[in-house]
Amino acid sequence: MKQLKDILYKVHIEAVHGATDITISKIEFDSRKIELNDVFVAIRGTLSDGHDYIEKALSLGAVAVICEEFPSVIVNGVTYIKVKDANEALAFLAANYYENPSENIRLVGVTGTNGKTTIASLLYQLFKKAGYKVGLLSTVKIMVDEQEFKATHTTPDSLTINKFLDLMIQEGCEFCFMEVSSHGVHQKRTEALRFEGGVFTNLSHDHLDYHNTFAEYRDVKKSFFDNLPKSAFAITNIDDKNGLVMLQNTKAKKLTYALKSYADYKAQILENQLSGLLLKINDNEVWVKLIGSFNAYNLLAIYGVAVELGIEKVEALRLLSELESVSGRFQFIVSDSKITAIVDYAHTPDALENVLKTIDDIRTKNEQLITVVGCGGDRDKTKRPIMAHIASSMSDKAIFTSDNPRTENPETIIEEMEKGVEPQNFKKTVSILDRKQAIKTACQLANPNDIILIAGKGHETYQEINGVRHDFDDLQIVTELLQQLNK
Ligand SMILES: CC(=O)N[C@H]1[C@@H](OP(=O)(O)OP(=O)(O)OC[C@H]2O[C@@H](n3ccc(=O)[nH]c3=O)[C@H](O)[C@@H]2O)O[C@H](CO)[C@@H](O)[C@@H]1O[C@H](C)C(=O)N[C@@H](C)C(=O)N[C@H](CCC(=O)O)C(=O)O
Ligand SMILES: Nc1ncnc2c1ncn2[C@@H]1O[C@H](COP(=O)(O)OP(=O)(O)OP(=O)(O)O)[C@@H](O)[C@H]1O
Numbered sequence: 001m002k003q004l005k006d007i008l009y010k011v012h013i014e015a016v017h018g019a020t021d022i023t024i025s026k027i028e029f030d031s032r033k034i035e036l037n038d039v040f041v042a043i044r045g046t047l048s049d050g051h052d053y054i055e056k057a058l059s060l061g062a063v064a065v066i067c068e069e070f071p072s073v074i075v076n077g078v079t080y081i082k083v084k085d086a087n088e089a090l091a092f093l094a095a096n097y098y099e100n101p102s103e104n105i106r107l108v109g110v111t112g113t114n115g116k117t118t119i120a121s122l123l124y125q126l127f128k129k130a131g132y133k134v135g136l137l138s139t140v141k142i143m144v145d146e147q148e149f150k151a152t153h154t155t156p157d158s159l160t161i162n163k164f165l166d167l168m169i170q171e172g173c174e175f176c177f178m179e180v181s182s183h184g185v186h187q188k189r190t191e192a193l194r195f196e197g198g199v200f201t202n203l204s205h206d207h208l209d210y211h212n213t214f215a216e217y218r219d220v221k222k223s224f225f226d227n228l229p230k231s232a233f234a235i236t237n238i239d240d241k242n243g244l245v246m247l248q249n250t251k252a253k254k255l256t257y258a259l260k261s262y263a264d265y266k267a268q269i270l271e272n273q274l275s276g277l278l279l280k281i282n283d284n285e286v287w288v289k290l291i292g293s294f295n296a297y298n299l300l301a302i303y304g305v306a307v308e309l310g311i312e313k314v315e316a317l318r319l320l321s322e323l324e325s326v327s328g329r330f331q332f333i334v335s336d337s338k339i340t341a342i343v344d345y346a347h348t349p350d351a352l353e354n355v356l357k358t359i360d361d362i363r364t365k366n367e368q369l370i371t372v373v374g375c376g377g378d379r380d381k382t383k384r385p386i387m388a389h390i391a392s393s394m395s396d397k398a399i400f401t402s403d404n405p406r407t408e409n410p411e412t413i414i415e416e417m418e419k420g421v422e423p424q425n426f427k428k429t430v431s432i433l434d435r436k437q438a439i440k441t442a443c444q445l446a447n448p449n450d451i452i453l454i455a456g457k458g459h460e461t462y463q464e465i466n467g468v469r470h471d472f473d474d475l476q477i478v479t480e481l482l483q484q485l486n487k
């Protein structure tokens with residue numbers, strides 16, 4: 001049994017009311033989960049304020065409250081601790097509670113707008129193939145070596161992170177690869193973790209609904225590198241214009257990777273086909289099964305991390321050539337009549353442009369390229385017209401449809417997308433609200449050898465409408481439809 005004082009190490013305490021040598025059971029930041037003898041951390045959120053739930057937490061048995069402001073009614077026998085930043089406090093409380101698991105596992109964080117899931121998941125795959133027990137915290141799933149858990153976030157809350165790191169250590173994992181989202185950094189979810197390495201992929205337009213400006217979004221990402229210790233390594237993509245900015249103030253060992261500039265880890269694309277990429281990495285040629293120049297960046301980052309973590313260079317290249325693509329990232333099927341349907345998680349302008357460019361590079365141009373795309377509700381609205389512009393200008397036909405409308409009216413989202421279409425592209429576009437109908441239309445329009453891109457949802461197996469997640473799987477649906485239509 002732990003005492004409250006045991007988990008306060010490094011918590012920036014401003015004032016204490018009550019005893020700290022009390023026995024506690026567990027930590028919760030959601031009053032609804034409080035049980036007898038728990039510690040309740042009151043967090044000011046984006047929708048509500050945890051301070052409003054202190055009474056509720058006490059009624060359910062909380063014995064201690066961590067808060068940014070003492071409540072007006074102080075209950076006898078309860079310990080109140082005032083902190084400056086409750087999110088930060090939660091991160092330290094969680095790490096202390098699980099006895100700082102990040103110090104006992106070799107933890108690498110991947111941040112940037114696109115490529116986090118790809119890099120983290122492929123690092124997991126690579127180190128598994130190298131014979132290690134490995135952990136993974138990603139958008140798609142959480143892995144504790146072979147055990148799979150459902151992921152709800154790209155970067156989970158600090159309690160969940162530390163709980164899984166602890167489990168990974170119990171299961172003998174030596175490495176853990178995790179995605180570090182800008183929300184995660186901003187909400188201090190990764191604050192109390194000790195990273196051995198950090199990777200920066202790229203920075204482009206996303207989440208400008210949450211972060212007020214692009215500069216704020218960039219600086220949040222940068223703060224992840226600012227906080228790395230001297231013993232860590234930080235590897236950055238210097239072909240991205242913010243690549244070097246990320247490392248400006250880090251104490252970690254600075255490393256670079258690039259396709260276009262001089263760098264510690266440098267690659268050249270020798271061939272780019274639907275069957276894979278032929279890369280020259282630091283003077284060695286290697287065939288990989290992944291497609292598209294953006295994946296050359298991802299693979300180079302993976303190679304750099306593998307080498308920095310001690311995998312011999314030749315072995316790292318051999319393992320690189322064995323990696324299989326990540327679910328929902330450029331996954332494709334070829335139908336009986338040779339129609340290629342590609343499902344990709346591209347949900348930002350930059351990712352969509354990259355995927356379309358990749359398809360354009362590998363196609364012969366005799367086929368039509370039909371793109372089905374939507375934009376998520378309750379997310380950055382400014383990306384909607386831009387994505388529609390990209391889809392309509394880079395495809396032969398573009399079908400706009402719904403992608404997780406959440407609490408928004410899907411028709412309005414599509415109308416906002418349509419505003420980005422230039423007049424000369426009007427005739428190439430059509431809007432079909434129902435995603436299944438949109439995919440069906442794409443299949444009907446497709447002739448043998450044509451390419452259908454279904455963008456935005458990748459691995460997701462649901463369509464979220466008004467808080468309810470309905471079963472929906474792009475890859476399964478397009479496969480079935482092409483079969484039904486005898487295509
Ligand atoms: C906008 C956002 O990031 N919200 C996250 C945030 O919630 P919040 O602060 O807004 O919570 P809130 O609802 O305002 O409540 C405030 C506090 O009151 C508490 N509360 C609330 C009600 C109650 O009855 N009792 C109670 O105690 C809540 O538990 C919370 O502690 O903190 C919660 C706990 O960590 C997260 O689950 C939640 O993620 C929401 C669900 C979410 O959708 N987040 C997305 C945007 C996100 O984080 N995405 C990134 C990836 C983005 C990307 O790069 O693509 C991610 O890392 O997943
Ligand atoms: N290095 C890259 N540069 C640009 N685009 C990329 C890169 N890697 C992947 N993409 C594109 O972005 C999409 C999302 O990739 P991935 O899931 O790896 O990114 P992510 O950073 O994890 O995204 P999220 O923030 O949603 O978790 C892919 O489906 C692909 O289209």
Ligand SMILES: N[C@H](CCC[C@H](N)C(=O)O)C(=O)O
Nearest residue numbers: 347375376379403404456457
């Ligand atoms: N991590 C991203 C995923 C977006 C995926 C897209 N399908 C959507 O729902 O907008 C987000 O939550 O913004």
Ligand SMILES: [Mg+2]
Nearest residue numbers: 116117139154
């Ligand atoms: Mg991800």
